[in-house]
Amino acid sequence: MPTKTATTLAAIAAAAVAAAATSAHAANPAAKPAMEKCYGIAKAGQNDCKAGPGTSCAGSATRDYQGNAWKLVKAGTCLSIKTPKGHGTLEPQP
Template sequence: MNKKQLVLASAMSAVLAMAAQSTFAADMSNEKCYGIAKAGGNDCAGNGHSCKGQASKDFDGKEWKHVAAGTCMEMKGTLKPM
């Protein structure tokens, strides 16, 4: 393995490790909160689209954002799509 391949393999390993860690952390301390995202402010796929930031209107009950566990209701959101 040459130096260039080693650097590339190391970088890819680091990216994969960070992605796995952030997914695990999100599952442990966050929850999906529906109905609180503003237009363009959703966190992931939903409501007929497949990407973050594609919500077309404010506070759509089918769009969600990650929030700290236990805070969704305080934000006037729900844990299930409306």
């Protein structure tokens, strides 16, 4: 039979684990990161949606790094994505 001290320590440890799990969940309740459209980084046929007039949605980019085709990326990362043509932009390019 466990001693009173062992039982108390086990209860304290369980409470600490539960508190840590609760605070981690409150800080990030399985939230998806904020996303943004990043133009000019998609390879041909690999854009997430619309690639200019006359196109519909995903996979419609006809050339690599097409300026009016976008992919969703984690917010704040677009401008740091390098391509052979430069880097991603937050606005469509010709």
